[in-house]
Amino acid sequence: MYAYDELDRTLLNERVEEFRDQVKRRLSGELTEDEFKMLRLQNGVYLQLHAYMFRVAIPYGTLSSQQLRRLAHVARRYDRGYGHFTTRQNIQFNWIKLAELPDALAALAEVGIHSMQTSGNNTRNVTSDQWAGVAPGEIEDPRIWSELLRQYTTLHPEFSFLPRKFKFAITASAHDRAAIKVHDIGLRLHKNAQGETGFEVLVGGGLGRTPFIAKTIKPFVHGRDLLSYVEAILRVYNQYGRRDNIYKARIKILVHELGIEKFAAEVEEEWRAMGDSALTLDDAVIEEVRSRFSYPIYEKLPHMPEELKKAAHDAVFERWRRNSVFTHKVQGYAIVTVSLKPVGGPPGDATADQMDAIAELADKYSFGEIRVGHEQNLALPHVAKRDLPALFKALEKIGLATPNVNLISDIIACPGLDYCSLANARSIPIAQELTRRFANPETAELIGRLHINISGCINACGHHHVGHIGILGVEKNGEEFYQITIGGRADENAELGVLIGPAVPFGEVADVIEDIVEAYLALRGRPDELFVDAVKRLGVEPFRERVYATR
Amino acid sequence: MPLVKNGKIATDIFVHIPDGAELPGDGAILVSAARFLEDPEALLRRPGKLGVIWPNNRDVDDLVPWLDRLAAVALVFPTFRDGRAYSQARLLRERHGYDGELRATGQVLRDQFVFMLRAGFDTLEAKKESDVEAFAVTAKRYSVFYQPTGDGRLTALNRRLAQRHSESAASE
Secondary structure (H helix, E strand, O other): OOOOOOOHHHHHHHHHHHHHHHHHHHHOOOOOOOOOOHHHOOOHHHEEEOOOEEEEOOOEEEEHHHHHHHHHHHHHHHOOEEEEEEEEEEEEEEOOOHHHHHHHHHHHHHHHHOOOOOOOOEOOEEEEEEOOOOOOOOOOOHHHHHHHHHHHHHOOOOOOOOOOOEEEEEEEOOOOOOOOOHHOOEEEEEEEOOEEEEEEEEOOOOOOOOOOOEEEEEEEEEHHHHHHHHHHHHHEEEEEEEOOOOHOOOHHHHHHOOOOHHHHHHHHHHHHOOOOOOOOOOOOHHHHHHHHHHHOOOOOOOOOOOHHHOOOOHHHHHHHHHHHHHEEEOEEEEEEEEOOOOOOOOOOOOEEEHHHHHHHHHHOOOOOOEEEOOOEEEEEEEHHHHHHHEEEHHHHOOOOOOOOOOOOOOOEEEOHHHOOOOOOOOOHHHHHHHHHOOOOHHHHHOOOOOOOOEOOOOOOOOHHHHHOOOEEEEEOEEEEEEEEEOOOOOOOOOEEEOOOOOOOOHHHHHHHHHHHHHHHHHOOOOOOHHHHHHHHHHOOOOHHHHOOOOO | OOEEEEEEEEEEOOOOOOOOOOOOOOOOOEHHHHHHOOHHHHHHHHHOEEEEEEHHHHOHHHHHHHHOOOEEEEEOOOOOOHHHHHHHHHHHHHOOOOOOOOEEEEEOHHHHHHHHHEEEEOOEEEOHHHHOOOOOHHHOOOOOOOOOOOOOOOOOOHHHHHHHHHHHHHHH
């Protein structure tokens, strides 16, 4: 965990007071809605279909139990008793009242969380691997660098009015759980031949109506130069990114229009001109930030404790363990993913009571720490294996032991037309229906790893382009239709999915997905050939044939 | 237009001369970049201070040869959402060493004041009288800054390191 110091706290309180003043000026009419819009967006406040939506950042996906309890409090006191975890390590509240927002922000600031820059045309929450610091084989904890970037991007005097939003993601593992290739800047931590820490910098990834996989702009930027290199990219983008058309304003379009070589040359020239600037991070500075991360003091525990051996006879526990428990870098410990995808539920939602309960379990079993992943699930990152049976029982009791992590019903979905004023179609009911169709855990396990992503419009908040199966809601003559893509992925081998054919109406989506899955089960080479690998090998055609032959 | 200069409410001594209009014989004037670049030397020879209004889509490199002879550079925020002039301001101050008046014009609102000061602006041509009056309070709203810019304010990282040094010195 990163511990805020007096300076971090002061800045946060100053921000809350500034926003309180802005809300007051809006309510008195001193600020027009046009003027206020940008200010509220910079504090994570959107106007949705029914009410204001309030988005709170969970930087690099790390939460303390105290912070999670405070989120539960905000859900209960200022909202309708629940929150929605998003695909970018944020939580959203959907029913907030404008006049009460400053108090909600003040309550969050007390525990060191905020909503700064969770929307608007600025640098957004810096996301990272939700297993940072505990994943086996990780090069080093990427959150040190994420925190340096968080501070650097917070209230940046030059880059708070960019052409469009700007998102960073960072990973330090071979397997990318942070989807860095679909971010404006993706950072892959690695070491050079001298053993020094640095980053492969990728730029121009993104989804939305013009999806692109990010391209490598520089294979190795030394850690000490991370901020100056990022500043060079942002400066080039701030000056030359398009501002004439909101749909062409993301950096991916600039990179695409200039070409990566020309863009890289522009950045290089700017970076060289900056020279050795105040942004250069010396070791003392990096150590300063590193020193404010605290780590659990692990016990020396056996790899296979008695408790686990005993519980292995319980088939229900075993299924959950096989599915939701992952290897930790320390022997005797495990990472537990808590699925927020119950059968029939909206993906990523948690009630205030569940949040409180998870906070309590984190205190009891995970050194008070919780992680939030872009798949809209939570994780307890440091669970002693001997505690797994007890933890399972406790999770079961609060409805959070669904053994579907990474399986077909572990669906990523945006809020869609049920909440969002941009949406063309509903997302949540599609997800709910699919979780019911694939409710049988044996079937889901048989199908194996399969990611379904649903977006209710072309803005692609559900990341449908990179779902193994992607579902995109569109509107046709006033009715909800859905385009289906297959073969997408968001990891280190990121690819965009391919459309299988004409859009289908709302009522047929679940049938189509069942057809695709049946085709896969019939076509896969071996039981362990994943759906996405089968699509890669076979192409779209056999799936298209199966779906449209009878339609 | 209400003006804040070097932290105080001020009267604007510069007269904005539209393109094509005749130049007054003396006194401080502001002219467009286009007019300035037509014949910079002639304008610079004229008695009286000269300032140039520089558009936000033109590279400031083109202005660099004359910087040390200009009394003012006015950068433009066509809307408050367009942040290009923040980069131009920092480049003028921090890379090109410009130390004359650097003025923010256009849709300049209270809520951008701190960003503008940090980027190097010393003169703010605010849209609203009430924002000018609120300058003193607004400029003091923040006491902690994460990024180093050319404005000399200490960053949070600097302050932490300094604190560490003094703590370790005290414990020795």
